[in-house]
Amino acid sequence: MANGGNTDLLQSVLFRELFEELAGARIPDTVFEPVPQPPMVEIKPFVGVYKRQGVVMTVTERNGMLHLLYEIFEGRQAPSPPMEIALSPVSETVFAGASIGQDWIPVVFSTLTDGSVYCYIGMRAAPKIVLSGKSAL
Structure with missing residues (x-):
């Protein structure tokens, strides 16, 4: 581990x-990285707040691109500062993201059969908890 x-x-x-x-x-x-010609992707379904134990990820749209704010909020005495990550589409549900000084990582969005949306980063999944300003829980 x-x-x-x-x-x-x-x-x-x-x-x-x-x-x-x-x-x-x-x-x-x-090496995982953005593709030279990113595909056109409908990004609005991915905008929202995703939360798992100790982490909140806020996905917003700015100028036609997704941006992710990754915040650790519990479990550490001195949490890391929030990371801002611009996301570049690689496919309809996979995006390349990197914060300053970091390698590119895949950020994957998935919709389950029950309609719930998840964001996967680093093999950890977080469910979407806010849909258009309303709680999904």
Whole structure:
């Protein structure tokens, strides 16, 4: 388990070795980043507030692009400062996001069969709790 530093790089190296050794599967040597020609995506359904234990993610639209404010609000004596992340579409539901000085990470939005919307960052999911100014819970 790793919970700090460049955990994505550590996981990538470990998963690459494990998948190849145990399953014979090779992960491509690509770096996740925005695509040169981002697709046109309907972004309004993703705007809202997503919350999970200790984290609130507020997704807003500015000038036709999604922006995410990632805030840690409990569980630490001195929480990290909020991170502002501009999101660039890679597909209809996958966006590339990076805050200043960080590597690109996938930010994935998914709608479940019951209609609930989730935002996935770093393999952690947060449900959308605010829809058009009203609580979804």
